[in-house]
Amino acid sequence: MTSAFNPPVDLPGNQDIRIIGPRGSGKTVFMAALAYWPNADPNSPIQSVDPYDNASGELIGMARDILADGRQLPPTDPGENADSLPIYTLLITLKPRLLNHPIAALKNKSIRIQVSCREYPGEILKDLRNISSSSSLLNSYLDDCATASSLLLLIDGTANKSDKDYAQALENLQKQLSDRLSLDTTRLRNYRIAVVFTKCEQAQLRSYWKDINNFVNWKFPAVQTVVNKWRTLWGCSTNYFFCSAFGTKGINPQPNFKINVRNKDGTYGVIDNPKVWRPLGLVAPLYWIQTGQEDPRLKI
Ligand SMILES: Nc1nc2c(ncn2[C@@H]2O[C@H](COP(=O)(O)OP(=O)(O)O)[C@@H](O)[C@H]2O)c(=O)[nH]1
Numbered sequence: 001m002t003s004a005f006n007p008p009v010d011l012p013g014n015q016d017i018r019i020i021g022p023r024g025s026g027k028t029v030f031m032a033a034l035a036y037w038p039n040a041d042p043n044s045p046i047q048s049v050d051p052y053d054n055a056s057g058e059l060i061g062m063a064r065d066i067l068a069d070g071r072q073l074p075p076t077d078p079g080e081n082a083d084s085l086p087i088y089t090l091l092i093t094l095k096p097r098l099l100n101h102p103i104a105a106l107k108n109k110s111i112r113i114q115v116s117c118r119e120y121p122g123e124i125l126k127d128l129r130n131i132s133s134s135s136s137l138l139n140s141y142l143d144d145c146a147t148a149s150s151l152l153l154l155i156d157g158t159a160n161k162s163d164k165d166y167a168q169a170l171e172n173l174q175k176q177l178s179d180r181l182s183l184d185t186t187r188l189r190n191y192r193i194a195v196v197f198t199k200c201e202q203a204q205l206r207s208y209w210k211d212i213n214n215f216v217n218w219k220f221p222a223v224q225t226v227v228n229k230w231r232t233l234w235g236c237s238t239n240y241f242f243c244s245a246f247g248t249k250g251i252n253p254q255p256n257f258k259i260n261v262r263n264k265d266g267t268y269g270v271i272d273n274p275k276v277w278r279p280l281g282l283v284a285p286l287y288w289i290q291t292g293q294e295d296p297r298l299k300i
């Protein structure tokens, strides 16, 4: 909670983010875990995450009633068009870091960012791969996406053999957005793309926590090539992150996760012990999208 006597400094700019990723990559769980922010660590640099609107209040309900009850969320309904999907707006309050926010730090003030996110259904990645048969629904998502200022691309880090499929979809996404934004070079340059690998509490990702570039190079080389090309063509910023909405548990940390299914698309299951549920790395990509800066305290 923020103090009424020493209100936080609001960082400028309200990034309008679109969340894109295959079905089951963890998009809704990411947003729900962020909004709910269970078992906040008093030593964490993140002071609080607060809903700003009714839609994000509903996310908290989903997290509390479904995830914290050890169940899976239903898939997101594709909706009639992009405008029928909710935009979730959250306020994230952080303890300042002298290096990034010297004035706030010296005044002992918190800093606050406001992020607005709209999640697209995973099906659009499939539609993007077969763009020739493009539907009016896909076009409505692409038109909406072109109005945003940044992308949060969520990929299940445990997925196998999906690299080329994702890369193909992302290449087409880049081309479609380029067609829609081609005259606006400032917009292109200011675009920020965060590629976030979810479910990183899983054993096969743990050894890469400190070496994400090596991970991307090894596991998602085609995605890496497309993202590099995208950055060069637009002159925009791109970055990679790991996160886990479920986190770990115990002194010798183990995934706080009970597995139901593992297949080539990824890993699916439920929270093992909701009482100690504490997400990892959810704020780092949003902070980077908002400020263009990295805060090492937020990274895992
Ligand atoms: N192991 C693990 N599984 C997760 C995590 N986040 C999501 N999942 C799993 O992925 C499934 C799909 O997540 P969801 O957010 O509904 O996917 P969406 O289709 O991208 O919105 C969930 O039901 C969980 O089983 C995570 O942090 N760790």
Ligand SMILES: [Mg+2]
Residues within 6 Å of the ligand: 027, 028, 029, 074, 075, 076, 119
């Ligand atoms: Mg969803």
